[in-house]
Amino acid sequence: MSTAANSDVKSTRQRILDSAEHLFADKGLAGTAVRDIAAGVGLNAASLYNHFAGKEELYEAVLERGLRPILELVSELVSEESPADADERALDRVVLHLAQHPNLAKLVQYEALAGGERLVRIGGRWLEPIYSRGLEALSKSKAEERWTPEELPLLLVAFQNLVLGYFAMAPLMQQAFGLDPTSDEALQRQMSFLRKATRLLLPPREGL
Amino acid sequence: MSTAANSDVKSTRQRILDSAEHLFADKGLAGTAVRDIAAGVGLNAASLYNHFAGKEELYEAVLERGLRPILELVSELVSEESPADADERALDRVVLHLAQHPNLAKLVQYEALAGGERLVRIGGRWLEPIYSRGLEALSKSKAEERWTPEELPLLLVAFQNLVLGYFAMAPLMQQAFGLDPTSDEALQRQMSFLRKATRLLLPPREGL
Amino acid sequence: MSTAANSDVKSTRQRILDSAEHLFADKGLAGTAVRDIAAGVGLNAASLYNHFAGKEELYEAVLERGLRPILELVSELVSEESPADADERALDRVVLHLAQHPNLAKLVQYEALAGGERLVRIGGRWLEPIYSRGLEALSKSKAEERWTPEELPLLLVAFQNLVLGYFAMAPLMQQAFGLDPTSDEALQRQMSFLRKATRLLLPPREGL
Amino acid sequence: MSTAANSDVKSTRQRILDSAEHLFADKGLAGTAVRDIAAGVGLNAASLYNHFAGKEELYEAVLERGLRPILELVSELVSEESPADADERALDRVVLHLAQHPNLAKLVQYEALAGGERLVRIGGRWLEPIYSRGLEALSKSKAEERWTPEELPLLLVAFQNLVLGYFAMAPLMQQAFGLDPTSDEALQRQMSFLRKATRLLLPPREGL
DNA sequence: GATGAATGAGGATTCATTCAT
DNA sequence: AATGAATGAATCCTCATTCAT
Incomplete structure (x- = not known):
């Protein structure tokens, strides 16, 4: 075959x-x-x-290939009818994917630092619905009790930084703490950490 | 003179x-x-x-000049005898400093992505006490109720990502949301956001 | 077939x-x-x-294919037993051919500028009889009255430049004068111009 | 000094x-x-x-440096109040200059073949007055008896080809005839040839 | 301290050509 | 006969650095 x-x-x-x-x-x-x-x-x-065609085109192809699954993943999860633990499941799956593709987070961070123009261009189709639905979901949850509508974008960015930052800082953590942040054990710990943080930052959904 | x-x-x-x-x-x-x-x-x-002497030396000088005040700031705050709201005050001052030196966060992120060797070398003197005292402080607080000792490094990294990420992602946020994350208004919102997040993630100190 | x-x-x-x-x-x-x-x-x-076999061989094939009809044409005309108006008829036919193959003149000019080695190699068989008979013809005519034998080669080169140059300069003329030198009208004018010039530069043949 | x-x-x-x-x-x-x-x-x-700044800029600088004296020369001669033998004197001086700068003619021919855009751009200021005054001069002379106004541009181009072509074809002539077209002797002959040709193609001025 | 000029190393990219398919 | 893929050589150009002035 x-x-x-x-x-x-x-x-x-x-x-x-x-x-x-x-x-x-x-x-x-x-x-x-x-x-x-x-x-x-x-x-x-x-x-x-x-x-x-050239270095630039290759770079964008790399970005696109790396980004697509993440975007589809998030997009898919976000589009569900707000199931009870959607947030945590989304985080878990994204983190798992990033763990299996350790380059991705660094790629995105590099791009963001450089201005993020390509990020916006490539993620254009996805970004809008993701962010808008994300905000919508948040505003429907009890998050309102803790976060004003103006703060919700900050919350999204914060989660992005929490998730991506872990992988992007991996080399530094290795240097500073001498531990391998990509080991299975370390990943388990980070995922559990993120789950806890999510529960603390976001109040449980209405249904619960 | x-x-x-x-x-x-x-x-x-x-x-x-x-x-x-x-x-x-x-x-x-x-x-x-x-x-x-x-x-x-x-x-x-x-x-x-x-x-x-050369590009590399200039780069390190930039890094050092930018990092020193931050390191001194944190080092200073950390060394105090755990005053009641040390955490929030530390965050505020760091964020304020970063707001006045918008290049710093991006510089650090770039460096971390590249491996962070220079970061460790330059911040060496400071990093160790900061992290150890930070961990110590955390472990003395009720944070223990929420975070295991193994998770505390993750918590530190998480805060670092939260704080630095906001500035590093500034160009991207500008592109994606069309708002200027370095405006006074935006900074106020981010500082208040971080304060809230801190309170949620870290339980209030014993003294309170 | x-x-x-x-x-x-x-x-x-x-x-x-x-x-x-x-x-x-x-x-x-x-x-x-x-x-x-x-x-x-x-x-x-x-x-x-x-x-x-390669770029060079292709180039020579192009040159050869383009040159052969011209060389045969001239060779044929020159070999006739000095008919009355051979000069003008030769010019007309060459110009007509060049008009139908506008690349030819430029090809030859490029080659001549580059040294003309291939031109000599390809046209070798033809060039010698053409030039020698051409000179012979000229010297038999009353051209002698106007041109010394030493000047006759210059006269030949001059005619070559007059004829080829018109087409080679076509793009420039278009740019400078805004007129299309390859239009039927323009070609008619150039042919008539060349005929006049020929009559002025070369005295009529003896027979007339 | x-x-x-x-x-x-x-x-x-x-x-x-x-x-x-x-x-x-x-x-x-x-x-x-x-x-x-x-x-x-x-x-x-x-x-x-x-x-x-680059190859292209260098090329244009070469072109400009080479062209300027020629353009100034022609422009100067053309601007005189039509002295008796202006044409021949112009030709002589241009030919002499070209003889001392044997690269110039080839440079111009290459450029013309390539489209002549740079030629028009660089010679822009000069070309217009030269051509217009040239036409004017011709139309005032008895040239009218031989050349129609529509043919005058062709006459100009013809002279250009006559003059430049001699030098551009130099390598070819050397190969074909085995004589050096840049020797003093050869140059004298070409100049005298051009003078004769000029007299034949252009009727003497009114004054004569 | 500043700079124009020089340079070796290396940058991305193009080119003519080959070869297995 | 056509082609996608591969390549060594060569293309223009940039770079960090040096040095005499």
Whole structure:
């Protein structure tokens, strides 16, 4: 089966995206050399241009490929009819996905620091409904008791920072604390931590 | 007196640091050209080398100059004998400082993403006491009721992300929400938001 | 018959030659990319190498294909036994041919500027008899009254420049004067101009 | 005296222009490598960018430097109050200048073939008065007897081709005839040839 | 202290060409 | 006969750095 084959023999395009994702996440766009991306796949730098129009386009492809599942995930969860523990389930799944794709968070942080224009462009379709429904959901919950409507965007950003920041700071934590934040154990702890924090910051839903 | 003169006419060294801080915060180390830093001060790139040994050294000087007040601030607050509302006061002052130095948060985030080695090197002296005293303080408080000792580092990292993330994401928020996160109004809201969040995440101190 | 088919469906080889001729005439050898030649025929660059050994060989093939009819034309006219108005008829026919193949003149000019080695190589067989007979013809005519034998080569070059230059300068004339030098009207005028110039520069033949 | 010094120690900028002019004239814009231009002055390619913004800008500077004297020359001659033998004197001086700057003609021919946009841009100020006064002068002369007003532009272009073509075709003539068209002797012959041709093509002025 | 000029290293990208399919 | 993919060489250009002035 071709799908089976693909799982083994990744297309060159995918392998380039892998290598690029790794390097962009580690060193950022400006800090990454096209030659190094190619070398990561055992390719000559020129060969890269048979697959992508240029560094910028490759970068955006990496961003898009990394972002899509997250956006779909969140979008999907947000669109459900506010099930009881939607928040925590959303957090869990996003964190799990990020844990399996450790480059993603750093990629997003780098992009946000650089202005986030591409982030907005790529996530455009998703961002709007996510944020609006997110706000709506929050305002329907008892969160109102704790947060004014003006503060709700801040809350969203805070959660984003909480989740992404953990992974983005991973290298620093490793250096400072000497522990590996991507180990299964550490991830379990972070997920439980986030769940607690969510309960503290967001009051339980009406239904409960 | 030379100090009087300096208040008006910043030393070239300081002006270079200003220009460098601005660019490094916006584009990161790799994304910033020495020539552009110099141009920002109306200097030739070569002149820069009369003041700093090289790009790397300049970068570290920027980092050090930006970090020192923050570290001193935190260090100072932490060293007090756990006054009642030390946490909130610390947050307020740090946020205020960051608000007046909007490049700082981005600088730190860029550095953390890049591995944070310089951060650890520069903040080395400070970091250890801060974190250990922070943990100690937390463990003495009723935080224990909510957070296990293993979770306390996560809590510290979480606060760091909450505080720094707000500023680092500023350009993105501007793009996505169309609001200026550095306006006085927005800052007031964020500070009040952080205070609330602190109260929710950290139980009030024993004394209260 | 294959010839019949060819009249409708040009062979790929011919279509490649067409595309190459167009681009080489516009941008010169160095300025033309093999890929663009291929694209002009809806082909992949690699496919070109099924038809020609390389860029250089393709270029020479273009040159040869373009030059042959001209050389044959001139050669034929020159070889006639000095008919009365051979000069003017030769000019007319060459100009007509060039008008129908507007790339040719530019191709030749580019080549001449680049040293003309290929021109000499390709036209070798023809050039010698043409020039020698041309000179002979001139010296037999009353041109002698106006031009010394040493000047006759200059006269030949002058005519070449007059004829080729008109087409080679076409883009410039269009830019400078805003008129299209390849329109039927413009061509008529140029031909009549050349005829007049010929009469002025070359005295009528003896026979007349 | 600084002028004396300059004649000996040409500024690097001038030497770059010299090297570039030489190569551009021989191989055209696309065929010339920046590295080779630099090597012609004993410079590293990077050093070139301390003097010119890029290859294109250097090319235009070469063009401008080469064209200016010619344009001023022609413009000056044209502006005189139609002295008896203005035409011939103009031709002589232009030819002499071109003879001393053998790259110029080729440079212009290359440019014209490539579209002549830069030629029009650079020569813009001059071209208009030159052509309009040229036409005016011709129409006042008895040229009318031989050339219709519509043919006058063709006459101008013809002279341009006659003059420039001689030098542009120099390498080809050398190959084909084995004679050096830039020798003093050859130049004398060409100038005398052009004078004769001028007299034949243009009837003597009214005054005569 | 400042700068114009120089440079080696390296940047992204293009190019002509090859080859397996 | 056509092509996608690969590549070494070469393209223009930028960069951080040095140094004489």
